[in-house]
Amino acid sequence: GSDAGLRRAAIKPGLREIHLCKDERGKTGLKLKNVDQGIFVQLVKANSPAALVGLRFGDQVLQLDGESCAGWSSGKARKALKKASPEKIVMVVRDRPFQRTVTMHKDSTGHVGFVVKKGQIVSLAKDGSAARNGLLTHHYVCEVNGQNVIGL
Structure with missing residues (x-):
C-alpha cells in the first residue's frame, strides 16, 4: 500500500496547518528547539512572518514540508527551515501542548511565591x-494577566 496517507497530516482539534513564508532577507523570524524528542517554537520575533501566521512560544512543530519532525535535533530543524522554499513552508503545529492557565493570589506580603529568571x-x-x-x-x-512576558 501507499504510505502517502501516513505522511499527510490528519488535522485534529488543537492541530493546525500553517503556510509560512520568508521575508526579503530570507528569514522566518522563528527559532526552533528540540525538547524531549519534539521540535518546539523557542522564539517568534515581533512582526515577523512567523508572528503573522500566529506561531507562538511553546507551539510544537509536528511536520515541516510534509516531513515528521519527531526526533529531530535543533540543528536539523534549523537547517530544514533554512533550505525550505522562501514562498511557502507548510507546517503542522500543535498549539502550546503544555500550556496551562493558573490563577494565583498574592499573600499578605504581596507575593505569589515564585522567582523567575529569563522567563x-x-x-x-x-x-x-x-x-x-x-x-x-x-x-x-508566557503571559501574566493576558500580557506576553516572553523575552522580558
Missing part, C-alpha cells in the same frame, strides 16, 4: 500560591 521559574515558595497551583521549577511563564 523560567527557578524557585518556588513552599506554601505559596504558585506551588499550590502546580507550577514547577524549569517551567516558563
Whole structure:
C-alpha cells in the first residue's frame, strides 16, 4: 500500500496547518528547539512572518514540508527551515501542548511565591500560591494577566 496517507497530516482539534513564508532577507523570524524528542517554537520575533501566521512560544512543530519532525535535533530543524522554499513552508503545529492557565493570589506580603529568571521559574515558595497551583521549577511563564512576558 501507499504510505502517502501516513505522511499527510490528519488535522485534529488543537492541530493546525500553517503556510509560512520568508521575508526579503530570507528569514522566518522563528527559532526552533528540540525538547524531549519534539521540535518546539523557542522564539517568534515581533512582526515577523512567523508572528503573522500566529506561531507562538511553546507551539510544537509536528511536520515541516510534509516531513515528521519527531526526533529531530535543533540543528536539523534549523537547517530544514533554512533550505525550505522562501514562498511557502507548510507546517503542522500543535498549539502550546503544555500550556496551562493558573490563577494565583498574592499573600499578605504581596507575593505569589515564585522567582523567575529569563522567563523560567527557578524557585518556588513552599506554601505559596504558585506551588499550590502546580507550577514547577524549569517551567516558563508566557503571559501574566493576558500580557506576553516572553523575552522580558
